Amino acid sequence: MSYKISTILATMTAALMLAACSAVTVHQPSPGIVPCTPPSSFDLKLNASVRYYAYISTLSASEIVTEYNAASQNFSKTGSNADRIKLAILLSLPNTPFHSTTAAIALLKSLPEKPSASSHDLDDFALLLGALLAKQQQTDETLADLAKALAAEKAHARSLQDKIDAIKSFEIHQTHRDQP
Secondary structure (H helix, E strand, O other), X not given: OHHHXXXXXXXXXXXXXXXXXXXXXXXXXXXXXXXXXXXXXXXXXXXXXXXXXXXXXXXXXXXXXXXXXXXXXXXXXXXXHHHHHHHHHHHOOOOOOOOXXXXXXXXXXXXXXXXXXXXXXXXXXXXXXXXXXHHHHHHHHHHHHHHHHHHHHHHHHHHHHHHHHHHHHHHHXXXXXXXX
8 A cells, every 4th residue: 555655755856856856947048148357367367277287287297397498598698577376386396306495485585576568467366476485485384393303202212212211121130040
């Protein structure tokens, strides 16, 4: 009996769902709506910088070295802020032979005081990237200091353990000395 009721309920549920789907209307955009304005050139250049980072993160190690060499040459030729930021991004990549957070920060801090009209829109991005890299460098230095302190504490603990072992050995030797 319950099998029949559950079959009937399942059939009725499916029929109700199909009826509900046919009642849904698809809304079309209104012809009177004004489309969004395209992003400014700042957004496009900033977007290009972010896309560049995404692009280099997909490269192999040898391709990244090739990209670094090309970016370094381009920056030495043009000195443009866009090339400066590309080079700073490449220098900030970890686990690369040319990794140098310090050099990346120096590049970003040495942006021209009066940028050209074509490069001033990247200054805010360079400031943000520089601040993030400075914080990363500070964190790396703190981590290195903590690693040194840990190594010193491990050496101290090892020294104390050696002293404890020597005292135990001495006590054992003293107690067994009196026995025949």
